[in-house]
Amino acid sequence: MIDFEFRKQVMDYHMGSNIIKYCYQCSRCTDYCPVSKVTKDFYGTTGYDPRHNILNALLGYKEAIFSSDPLTIWGCTVCDTCDELCPQNIELTEIFTFLKNESITKGEGPDYLYSQAKAIFENAKAIPSQSAIERRRQQLGLPAVATPNVKEIQTLLRNIGSDKKLKEE
Amino acid sequence: MTEYKMFEGCTIGNRIPFVEAASRKVFEILNIQTSQAPFSCCPDPTGMKSFDNNAWLTIGARNLSLAEEEDKNIISLCNGCTNTLRGVKHQLKHDSSRKEKVNAELAKIGKEYKGSIDVRHFVDVLKEKSDDIKNAITKQLSNLKVACHPGCHYMRPSEWMESDDPMHPTTLKEIVTISGANIVDYGVEALCCGSAVHNAYEEHGLQILKEKLDAVKKSGADVICVNCPACFQQFDTLQRNVSKKFEKEYNIPILYLTELLALAMGITPDEIGLKFHRIRLKSVIEKLEL
Numbered sequence: 001m002i003d004f005e006f007r008k009q010v011m012d013y014h015m016g017s018n019i020i021k022y023c024y025q026c027s028r029c030t031d032y033c034p035v036s037k038v039t040k041d042f043y044g045t046t047g048y049d050p051r052h053n054i055l056n057a058l059l060g061y062k063e064a065i066f067s068s069d070p071l072t073i074w075g076c077t078v079c080d081t082c083d084e085l086c087p088q089n090i091e092l093t094e095i096f097t098f099l100k101n102e103s104i105t106k107g108e109g110p111d112y113l114y115s116q117a118k119a120i121f122e123n124a125k126a127i128p129s130q131s132a133i134e135r136r137r138q139q140l141g142l143p144a145v146a147t148p149n150v151k152e153i154q155t156l157l158r159n160i161g162s163d164k165k166l167k168e169e
Numbered sequence: 170m171t172e173y174k175m176f177e178g179c180t181i182g183n184r185i186p187f188v189e190a191a192s193r194k195v196f197e198i199l200n201i202q203t204s205q206a207p208f209s210c211c212p213d214p215t216g217m218k219s220f221d222n223n224a225w226l227t228i229g230a231r232n233l234s235l236a237e238e239e240d241k242n243i244i245s246l247c248n249g250c251t252n253t254l255r256g257v258k259h260q261l262k263h264d265s266s267r268k269e270k271v272n273a274e275l276a277k278i279g280k281e282y283k284g285s286i287d288v289r290h291f292v293d294v295l296k297e298k299s300d301d302i303k304n305a306i307t308k309q310l311s312n313l314k315v316a317c318h319p320g321c322h323y324m325r326p327s328e329w330m331e332s333d334d335p336m337h338p339t340t341l342k343e344i345v346t347i348s349g350a351n352i353v354d355y356g357v358e359a360l361c362c363g364s365a366v367h368n369a370y371e372e373h374g375l376q377i378l379k380e381k382l383d384a385v386k387k388s389g390a391d392v393i394c395v396n397c398p399a400c401f402q403q404f405d406t407l408q409r410n411v412s413k414k415f416e417k418e419y420n421i422p423i424l425y426l427t428e429l430l431a432l433a434m435g436i437t438p439d440e441i442g443l444k445f446h447r448i449r450l451k452s453v454i455e456k457l458e459l
């Protein structure tokens with residue numbers, strides 16, 4: 001089923017993301033994608049495929065993207081090779097960012113991302129400081145890491161509504 | 170003298186601080202001056218950006234505003250942080266409605282993003298200091314064969330990283346060459362280390378890493394030189410997992426660019442905590458007679 005609203009969201013998502021319509025399915029993105037290389041079978045019918053994602057996003061086949069194996073969206077390792085090599089200058093990873101953000105909102109993203117966002121919400125750092133590392137910094141003659149303002153980060157995330165996407169562990 | 174705001178990032182600051190120690194020592198020798206600021210997480214261009222692009226933009230813009238308040242450029246020790254901070258700048262420069270929204274949020278905490286400062290990857294700053302590096306080398310590393318891995322986010326997307334050739338990078342190799350070390354070409358230099366996908370699909374991350382390690386091993390390199398903490402962690406901590414999974418021995422030591430330069434500038438392995446690497450550097454230290 002074609003979801004026109006979803007199509008519009010894709011086209012409007014990012015500055016210039018409407019150039020997705022110039023995709024002519026040359027498959028350069030998939031041919032050079034390191035994850036496609038290690039996940040596709042001989043005939044290329046299974047595994048991670050950025051070209052498929054672009055096609056489905058362009059046509060508005062929302063279900064084909066969101067109702068299948070999460071690998072469809074989350075296989076991407078964000079190496080930005082496809083952005084670089086697409087002959088039509090489509091910024092694939094920005095469109096994939098939109099798909100990933102949608103998947104997170106549905107609660108269907110990989111666990112580590114919810115944990116990372118939680119760590120940032122609680123500590124303003126993806127990797128919080130630990131006493132063992134603080135001691136090691138001292139031994140190495142390093143200054144203490146400047147303490148970030150956690151409250152400001154929490155205010156920002158709450159006001160944006162990002163905190164609502166967090167999961168209880 | 171230009172002073173930069175140091176952006177060491179979560180991974181280096183709070184997990185592998187020995188990389189920061191080497192970097193600060195090298196910066197000191199090269200007269201690259203830095204000062205601290207209470208930066209938060211950049212946040213992660215493969216993590217938080219995938220979680221919520223608006224949150225990524227806003228937190229990134231807040232960090233930039235801290236450096237703007239002091240009118241100083243940022244020097245970053247990490248590909249990911251550089252990619253985020255430059256990417257945020259890029260989006261906000263070209264999308265005025267997003268910039269307005271972000272600034273409306275920042276105003277609630279008394280901050281404003283202007284877009285007035287630059288974000289530099291330390292590799293690009295070092296490149297400008299080639300002559301100073303040359304003069305500071307006291308120990309030629311001519312015995313050492315080095316495979317360079319600059320990492321995706323140092324040079325891609327080229328549209329906003331504006332650093333090196335996105336598919337055929339040369340800067341890291343040029344700097345390593347100044348140390349007297351020999352560069353080995355292993356063919357898949359621009360290939361990803363597999364870090365982001367490893368977090369969600371361990372198997373696929375390890376497969377990509379294996380492709381990289383196989384090529385390096387075949388090239389006969391003594392060491393892999395990196396300029397990103399995520400890549401460093403991938404190579405240094407996961408090499409054993411690759412060995413185990415594929416039943417093949419990998420034991421290639423890793424050096425951060427600033428660690429390699431520190432050794433060439435006469436700094437001892439102890440001073441920069443090389444013993445904290447997972448993959449032992451014994452072979453390298455013996456080869457260099459340190």
Ligand code: SF4
Nearest residue numbers: 023025026027029086
């Ligand atoms: S490389 Fe670009 S034009 Fe070719 S299939 Fe992929 S997105 Fe479409």
Ligand code: SF4
Nearest residue numbers: 033076077079080082
């Ligand atoms: S950015 Fe993602 S889709 Fe594009 S080549 Fe890299 S892993 Fe593949």
